[in-house]
Amino acid sequence: QQQVKQSPQSLIVQKGGISIINCAYENTAFDYFPWYQQFPGKGPALLIAIRPDVSEKKEGRFTISFNKSAKQFSLHIMDSQPGDSATYFCAASMLDSSYKLIFGSGTRLLVRP
């Protein structure tokens, strides 16, 4: 019940296209859902995050869509660029009890020029 399932494992998108990565969770006590971006040889870095009281959050070309009833959330990258090529991790935590993050398995995104 602590798992966060992420798909797809890898994704290839043309420059200018939309990249979509999906995550699903079971534990309804989760109340914080961040996405982290990791470039090769670097540590993950927070990209965008959402709380369950909203259904969508947008920051520039990056949007999180959140469906509380389905226990699913997704990351949309609009106008994908080669510089977006990285591994993306969704995560979940229960902020009321701890800051412990449960990470998804990651999606390797390649944006072709």
Next chain:
Amino acid sequence: DAGVIQSPRHEVTEMGQEVTLRCKPISGHDYLFWYRQTMMRGLELLIYFNNNVPIDDSGMPEDRFSAKMPNASFSTLKIQPSEPRDSAVYFCATQTSANNEQFFGPGTRLTVL
């Protein structure tokens, strides 16, 4: 601020040797997390500290692993004795209780021969 500092960046050792990984958190951050990243298991939380006190060590794989945080500016993760299956990238991450963002260090790539 220099961010989270980890050392060494790369470590190659032989099976049975003791390995010590080091982390210097961002000044003022009162939470510190140790993660392990492998292709097979993704990003796993090993242990985390709050105000230098271990809060949750349920992710520590076995007694060969130990972690300490003697003060607010230093933490170690020790593996003794090391085994080839411990080969992974180990990340330290820190955050403040006033903000949900975890800041990751550059990681230590450990290879146990």
